[in-house]
Each structure stands twice: as C-alpha cells, then as structure tokens.
Amino acid sequence: MQVTSHFNLEEFRCGDGTPYPAAWVTSRLRPLCEQLELIRIICGNRNVMITSGYRTPEYNRKVGGVKNSQHIEGRAADIKIEGMPARTVAQKILEAVSAKNLGVKGIGSYASFTHVDIRPAERLAYWFVKSKT
Numbered sequence: 001m002q003v004t005s006h007f008n009l010e011e012f013r014c015g016d017g018t019p020y021p022a023a024w025v026t027s028r029l030r031p032l033c034e035q036l037e038l039i040r041i042i043c044g045n046r047n048v049m050i051t052s053g054y055r056t057p058e059y060n061r062k063v064g065g066v067k068n069s070q071h072i073e074g075r076a077a078d079i080k081i082e083g084m085p086a087r088t089v090a091q092k093i094l095e096a097v098s099a100k101n102l103g104v105k106g107i108g109s110y111a112s113f114t115h116v117d118i119r120p121a122e123r124l125a126y127w128f129v130k131s132k133t
C-alpha cells in the first residue's frame with residue numbers, strides 16, 4: 001500500500017517482520033511520510049531509504065532503542081539519503097525546522113543515518129550522537 005507518492009507501508013515494517021499497525025496508518029504514518037516527502041525535496045529529490053520504521057517494544061529493546069522510543073509509537077523513521085552524508089541530512093532538516101518549513105519534532109544526528117520523528121511536542125528535540133554508527 002502506497003502511503004504518499006514515494007513511501008510504501010512495507011518500508012515501515014518492524015525488523016522482526018511485524019507489520020506497521022494498521023490503526024496508525026492515517027493518524028501517524030501518513031503525517032510522518034508527508035514530512036519525509038518534504039525532506040526528500042529539501043535534499044534535492046534524492047531517494048530516501050528507511051533503515052528503521054516501526055518497532056515492537058521487544059524489537060526496540062533488542063536493538064538498544066530508548067524505552068520511550070517514537071519508533072514504538074509509529075511516529076519515527078531512521079533514514080539514509082542516497083549520495084548525501086548523514087550529518088548533512090540532519091543539518092538540512094534542522095535548518096528547515098528552524099525556518100518553520102518542516103513539522104518534524106525530533107532529529108537525531110548519527111554518523112551513518114538520521115532519525116526523524118513527529119512526536120507530539122511544542123519544541124524540537126535534537127540530539128547529536130558522536131559515534132561511528
């Protein structure tokens with residue numbers, strides 16, 4: 001099932017095979033994918049790869065995610081953009097949020113991927129992880 005023009009429901013399936021919860025597709029996944037469509041444009045219409053979407057609490061624990069992870073809530077995606085370093089992607093997203101051109105509420109900058117989420121919050125949560133991955 002296509003969620004928005006460039007994102008498919010299957011891409012958000014948990015790493016253990018659990019499908020993205022159907023009850024959240026309209027209320028959570030679609031708004032998340034709309035933000036990802038904007039990120040795609042901001043990054044020069046490059047391909048956005050989803051490296052982690054939905055996570056069951058068990059799977060989240062297994063991969064060392066934080067206890068209250070937005071991935072469990074179906075509101076987060078870890079992404080990689082073809083031909084663009086992850087730190088640059090995080091910087092571009094941060095700039096767009098600062099300019100109020102993007103409604104993302106969580107940005108995690110990692111060396112090899114970027115976390116984005118649409119948690120219910122007034123202010124942006126931004127973190128920079130100084131590790132190799």
Ligand SMILES: [Zn+2]
Pocket residue numbers: 052071076077078108115116
């Ligand atoms: Zn994440």
